[in-house]
Amino acid sequence: GGGLLSSFVGKLGMSMGGTAGLTRQEIQPALVQLKRKLMERNVAEEIAEKLCESVAANLVGQKLGSFRLISTAVKEALEAALTRILTPKRSIDVLREVHAARARGKPYTMVFVGVNGVGKSTNLAKIAYWLLQNKVKVMIAACDTFRAGAVEQLKTHCARLNVPLYERGYEKDPAKVAFEAIRAAERAKCDVLLVDTAGRMQDNEPLMRALSGLISLNEPDLVLFVGEALVGNDAVDQLTKFGQRLADLATGPNPHTIDGILLTKFDTIDDKVGAALSMVYTSGAPIMFVGCGQTYPDLTRLNVKAVVRSLLK
């Protein structure tokens, strides 16, 4: 191409479908726009940047069909990348694992971890409700022995759900409480033990060490990271540091890191769904559950298509 036609078509943002393929310069404006949109939808800056770079790397040099809009090509490439990232590479069927554990005569232990106030205890109660509906026998362990009212919060849920609670009050070592709770769940022939832990900042060394201690002592079957959809750029740091902490300890062939993510408060963010992407991109862990309200039935699965649509709309 060249000359007048080429510059005219360039202005329209169309590819000439020429010999050289797309250039970085040609796709740059579309990339800038998409990055901004991702950030408006609450994707962490770092993740939005990385995504756009990988889309660029894929597109540069590619030949588009004649007169296709460059912005459409960029958008499609990004859509494909988003879908790929959000679609779980490994999936965990909790009910199947619970049944397998039952056959072994061991309670299946799930630990809920995350920063302060994200919804660990509430969504733990929702999971209990879901398990009960699936005829699973549940026990809850009150291993947040720090925050005011944490034990009473679980007591209330347990009374409503008619589920046994293992608690030793406040200021006890949470790792030991969990340890005893596992024995209690075994004795009571419970299928599942749900372990609530205190919220903690990922930079808080002593508290992070204590959490690693709880996990290495008790070797739970599933470590669920609970994160809220409201969180901004901090999502990246939270997942990185919680994951790192668990990996540091990991020994043996199947190192225990974050097994899955429970994404909460999805009902509070309209189309700003970017935290889902930041969390999965950072950790590689699947979003196993989505909290979408404050009552027991408000727990769903991630709808990847809908999230991608919200991100690009």
Place this chain on the structure above:
Amino acid sequence: MVLNELGQSIAKALEGIKTANTIDDKVLDACLKDICTALLQADINVKLVMKLRTNVKTRANNADKGAGLDKRKIIEKAVVDELIAMVDSGGDVKTVELKKGQSNVIMFVGLQGCGKTTTASKYGAFHKKKGFKPALVCADTFRAGAFDQLKQNASKTQIPFYGSYTETDPAIIAAQGVEKFKKEKRDLIIVDTSGRHKQEEALFEEMRQVAESVQPTLVIFTMDGSIGQAAFDQAKAFRDSVEVGAVIVTKMDGHAKGGGALSAVAATQAPIAFIGTGEHMDEFERFEAKAFVGRLLGRGDWKGFVNK
């Protein structure tokens, strides 16, 4: 707090224009790009960041027309001004300061889990040290264990409290509690409410009813320091529903830089009065917007700088 990190990035970007030989469009764009990236990483609202970029550019270009003006200084000052404008609602923190000898009724509102109950107790403890006679009222009848949480915090800080395990209407409890403590001549009555969000209108209606029944002298909107781009819309919805007079940003002891909450100030038009810096009752500090930007940029001398 990692505010310093943001401050360093901005200060570094500003250094860039100091060392450049001439400040052309390219130098300015590069500097602004770095600043904007730092702000976006701090969760500042995307639209506010774009506005900052445009405003600084306009001021820099206007400076071109005036002869003899130092363009570098103009750009630096424009950036600092824009940052201050972003975190400074124009409202004076002094107007939200409590007055002794009159009855202050403070109502805490905010999203779920942002730290209202914890902060309400910290706020009481802070003012108790200043000679106030605080009392806490639990008007959260929804969250499991809410009353026990408030009770235990109240005992830790030795503040009288009021609440109920059986009453389900928060407006009734709130009114009862406030009345009781007014009779007892407590001069700082703090009402803690349930978490809520703009998508559920019934919850906002409930908040208006509580406000109606206690007639607060000040409504404090509490916000989690790690909140992202949803901050602005939520804050605005709260402001449109009740008369938010001040903001408290919590969990500033974490890694998050608090920019989401900072941009919510633009939505509430209310000043940030305090920040929370930990789970313990004394981890609570006053906040001052201008000093904050100074600290952000790692300058102790921002005052002189801004007045230049």
